[in-house]
Amino acid sequence: MSEKDDGKVRLDKWLWAARFYKTRALAKAAIEGGKVHCRGERCKPSKEPKVGEELVVRAGFDERTVVIRALSAVRKGAPEAQLLYEETADSLARRENAAAMRKAGTLGVETDGRPSKKQRRALQRFRSDAE
Numbered sequence: 758m759s760e761k762d763d764g765k766v767r768l769d770k771w772l773w774a775a776r777f778y779k780t781r782a783l784a785k786a787a788i789e790g791g792k793v794h795c796r797g798e799r800c801k802p803s804k805e806p807k808v809g810e811e812l813v814v815r816a817g818f819d820e821r822t823v824v825i826r827a828l829s830a831v832r833k834g835a836p837e838a839q840l841l842y843e844e845t846a847d848s849l850a851r852r853e854n855a856a857a858m859r860k861a862g863t864l865g866v867e868t869d870g871r872p873s874k875k876q877r878r879a880l881q882r883f884r885s886d887a888e
Contacts, residue, residue, distance in 0.1 A: 766830040768793070769802040774829045776838040777814050777821075787816070811845075818859065822848035 766774075769784040772793065778784040785802045787793055792815040793800060806812070806825050814821050823842040832838070872880065 764828060765805050766828050767802060768795075768800060768804040768806050770830050771806050771825075771828060771841070772814065774832045774838065775841045776832070776835060777816055787814075792816070812842075818855065819852050820848070821852065 769781055769788055772778055772784040772787070773781045778787060788800060788802045791799050794813040795804065795806070795810060797813075806828065808825055808828065810825050812823050812825065814823060822845045824845065825841070826843050827841045829841055
């Protein structure tokens with residue numbers, strides 16, 4: 758981190774520097790789209806993250822819970838970027854489990870196709886009874 762930063766960095770810049778997103782624009786769009794939460798709440802791209810804060814970052818199929826270990830406004834290589842945060846053990850286990858399920862193909866719902874006329878009528882009867 759350079760001396761002129763005074764320990765302040767924008768959240769979108771930190772996510773970019775930590776290599777969660779390829780560009781700052783993608784990081785900003787993800788934050789505005791509600792894919793990044795700090796302390797359980799949505800945040801703004803201009804938020805100043807602090808060391809020790811916990812973030813939930815969603816990118817693609819993965820949702821990571823990370824704890825900020827260092828601040829940086831400069832994008833460096835992947836080994837240096839990984840030192841900026843630490844993923845929680847629970848998050849790591851969930852991601853590995855989800856990846857295994859995706860690989861096995863058990864995530865999607867399989868059906869026998871369209872419902873028959875009899876099944877459709879049963880569904881309509883069920884829905885009207887529930888209301």
